[in-house]
Amino acid sequence: MDPGGGVVIDPAWVALNNHANGLQIVEETLPGLTRINEQTAQLEPGIAQAWNVSPDGLVYTFFLRGDVAWVRWDASRNQAFPVEDCNGQQRFLRAEDFRYGILRTLKADTRSEAASLLVNLIEGADLYHQGVVEEDYPRIKVLDDLTLEVRFTEPGSHYALLMGLAMVRAQPRWLIEGDDCHNANPQQWTEAAYFQSYGPYLLKEWVTNTRITLIENPYWPGQDNIPKPRISQLEWTAMDGQAALAAYQRGEMDVVSVPPDAVAAVRGDPELSAQAGSAPELCTTYLAFNSQAAVVKDRRVRRALSLALDRPALTAKFLDGLADPAFWFSTPGLVGAPASPEMFPDLGVRFDPQAAQDELAGYLREFALQPEGVDLTLTFPEGETQRKIAEGLAEQWQQVLGVRVKLDEKPLKDFRAAVAGVPAPQMWRGLHCYQYPDANDFIKEEFGIGGAVNPNFTGIQYYNPAFENALSDAARELDGLRRMEAFAAAEHVLVDEDAVVIPLFWHKRTMLTQPYVWRTLSVIGGLEHYEKWGFQ
Template sequence: MRTKVWMALSVLLALTLVLAACQPTAPTPQVIVETVVVEGTPKVVVATPQVTQPAEQRKVLRLAWGPGDIPTIDTALAVDVISIQLIDEMTVGLTRQNEQTAELELAMATDVKTSDDGRTYTFTIKEGVPWVRYNGKEVEQVLDCEGNPRYVTAYDFEYGILRTLNPATASDYAYVLYGIEGAAAYNQGETEDPSTVGVKALDAKTLQITFVEPAVYNLNIAGLWVAHAQPKWIIDGDDCTEGRGERWTETGFYQGYGPFTLKEWVHDSEIAIVKNPFWPGDAVVPSPKIDEVRWKLVDTSGALAEFETGNLDVSGIPSGDLDRILNDPKYADMLRNTYTLGTEFYAFNTTKAPTDDVRVRLALALAVDREALVKNVTKTGEPARWFTHPGVAGAPKPEKFPNLGLTYDPQRAKALLDEYLKEKGLTADQLDITLMFNTSESHKRKAEAVQAMWKETLGINVKLTNQEWKVYLKQRKAGNENIYRGSWVQDYPDANNFLREVFTDNNGTPGAYQDVVNWPVAENAEGMIVYTPGSNPLYDKFVELVKAAARETDPEKRMQLYADAENILVNEAAVVLPLYWYADKVLVSPRVVDTPSITGYDRYEKWDIKS
């Protein structure tokens, strides 16, 4: 029988503060005393004192994201930047990447010990961090069936990792946890026993994770959002809580424990997170100075208009407005350079003609003048000759590999295409090629510029099509077009995250963009991804290189292995066309005190708004 918990009494006790006569009056702290009845027994719960601020004193940071809805804030299901950004503000991992240095820091883990063989990590979990929810008026602690606050424990982390890996969850990012022992077999349904996965809560404050092999990035993986603690009771239900299933992320249901928690999510319009007064701030993840962060879901041009009228605090700059903004002295102190460890690229569908032929893919890649694209269209970023951002560990550095990767070579591009057309008995204008991108004015301008380059150099009339982000992800996965716009921002700052986890077959599951590239794999009758070694020698060599690089401890040798892998990716197999490495300019209101980030994710708990 489900236990029913009824609130019998809620009493507010005002605490009078005695202040010096010359001091301004401070807001009055409030202690919330609640009496709950559990199976007939009254129990008194006293919440942590909170300060209620007048509405006019609240600090609200006003931001914008692109058009269309946020795909998800489900910890196990997120795959894109805005979803991960929100999750990282509302929950905290065992480890956390510093946004300014990209260095790894302990977060929900206060200590970690590594076994002699380098495979097993034992984490001590921070105690006294409660789960919270926004009840429509304020943030409150979540109570268990006995009326006590639910605190984050090692069991919540164990549940979170296992839920992400559970095949029924259908997490597209589960593969990133395949470095954990037994994770791949469990996620792929080879076993239904979760105890075979190398994650175990030894007690409420001790979590043990065992990896398949020692690697420098294992601690990064342990801190990723898909490995954060998740609230089992609100997802699956328990004796006193109705399980909400996939609806647990909706307004009023969502429960988190980070520096912020969900306030409201108006789908396709806006989303807001509110300060969590119960988060015990520390040097790594401090208590927020800002009371609320609110995103409007509008395009960059709309965001800039809102910024210029004083309705937004931060805005990107559409390429068409960049010169105006840069030349207007009133914006001089508002401009920020943002350097993100990420890459803008186009991915080729190798299963659809004519991009199923490497000569066509390479011709298209060589016909793009990336220097001109950055100079005349994006006006930000650095032309990319290969995929991995040079700022991450292990990545080839331009000064050490001046001849690596793609260069603009229209003559060679024309020769390759002519060879293909002669063999097929076709002319360039007969080729049917479509480039799809997610709806955005900037993506449209880039696509139109590249479309013009292909027309001028190769005589190909490439069609353009677009979809809003959430729909685009589904369309991309369906693989009905030839070329897809792509963006990769590091999950952790290592080349392994760019190459092995994006483009290789990970124990039977494709990498993040392998659903597009699909260069070596196929689906069998049961829908499982299969690959027979030897059926694609280039892919075999690529996998061999990135796996060797993961184990290599000598930095120079490791960099060479990744350089060799990049050459296969962009030249020999030509499955990816890198466009530029990210570096953008944004506008930040003078009232905002921000901490710039190089990781692609901001830490709003460190921001402030001037009074």
């Protein structure tokens, strides 16, 4: 994490997948109702020790532990103190604190980008966000001090995960809006001098563009999956990637993220490679087709182009150490995503030149064409790496299929406008990084009807009842394995049968850790749980 000037630690504002902007701080200081295990990607208890779901899948009820205190760090006395209310009574975390956090995120005046994930999911949230109704209208109910009930607009087995995300964390209303003994402080409440929290760590110091320091919360009661910290203090120092790597090599840093242009050197160094570890970044690079555009509206052409790509060879040539070849869309490591190629050996698309040629041959015969007469264009954003990858794709297509694909490189602004335009390009390069670490975010939110890449009248313009039914099955399934199988069925239709999307790369990150540090390595996009770490 880089504690530079762009850091945001307000849960309503923090970018969902941007650790450089403070999500890591929120994770350690303001735990959610639920939590994702950073090593297994399984959903676990957070502040809610249990939850249940109504038979219709619409109502989630969360049961909170009652012994978690709000705490503040007093720099003048170099000590942590419990927060007290206006009557001098210690404040404990309550269901109302979570209800307020959700409502504040939803309120239009807060200007939370993350609100878009909630407005159409929680019953009544849309009208509250529009300012049409008051805060008692959305179906977010405090049943008692330790019980919170949320009613959703449609069934969704991923809602327990969503209710653990940053934008629905508890927030201190008395500090933000003020009460009888606090002045309202909506802009500065996240500064170290004012910040109040309840997690395993407290915010001790924040020197903008220099460092952020967290310190152990002595009042955190601990639990099996969120223990009391073994390391008493964490410090992030602002510096660029190469400077951080050099500091690590001098022994001045305990952990560092390896810059992409240094990964090859680290892997080739016997000492550093022994200290390196890699894990999913939860980003997928892919190609998307406008399924109504000329030529590629024929499924045989799309399948031929996908089957003709040797993904392992492309990965080794252009992104060695930075990615793994992608055989389906949802990155392994996401909750609900097919776990691995070993577990799902028959899922997705593999390099098969003969099958690719057979698919294209049927199209060529029907339209009396030669391969060089197939009119194809790949649109992609400008940049040296993107250009080399596009050239590599075109080279493989020509070698296997004999087709010559034209390359249309555009400045990023123009590229985005083209992809969002009507109609969308024939074929374009896409990149999706998670908003929340669940397969639903990758598959349904991107490619389902009305999704980010499948809006009305543009994008991939795709509809297949089998695909939508598989998404519906996944949305209703609470059993983890059956839910994974439902998403695998959706992937099969999307990337294999219909080939509307060609997955290319699953991106990954590389970290260096000093030998004296014992750690876990997060598979959920780099969001770490430092309270589990220790010194050997």
